[in-house]
C-alpha cells in the first residue's frame with residue numbers, strides 16, 4: 001500500500017440515549033421497563049440491548065454484510081453521496097478489505113468513486129465554467 005488509499009471510517013454508534021425512553025414506573029414493577037424506539041414495544045432494559053443488536057443484524061446488507069447506514073454519513077462527507085452504495089464502493093465483495101470496521105478502497109475503486117462523486121461533479125462544473133469565460 002502506498003499510503004494514499006482512501007478509507008471510509010465507521011460512524012461511532014453512540015446514539016444510546018436516543019434509543020430508549022424511560023417509562024414512568026407507575027405499576028411499581030421491579031423491572032426497569034423502557035419503551036423501545038426501534039420497535040415501539042416496551043422491553044426490559046436488557047432486552048433493549050438485545051433488540052438493538054437483533055435489529056442491527058437485520059439491517060445488514062445481504063450483499064456486503066455491512067450495515068450501510070454506518071457508512072452513509074462518511075460517504076456523504078467525503079464524496080457527497082446521499083447514501084453508502086456498496087455496489088459502488090465494493091464492486092467485488094470477495095475483494096473487500098477491512099481495517100477493523102474501516103473499508104479500505106483499492107485505487108481503481110477510489111478512482112471510480114471520485115468520478116461519480118457529486119462533489120467531484122461540482123468541481124468539474126466549476127472548472128468548466130472557468131475555462132468558458
Ligand SMILES: [Zn+2]
Nearest residue numbers: 036038039051
Ligand atoms: Zn425493541
Ligand SMILES: [Zn+2]
Nearest residue numbers: 061063064086
Ligand atoms: Zn451492501
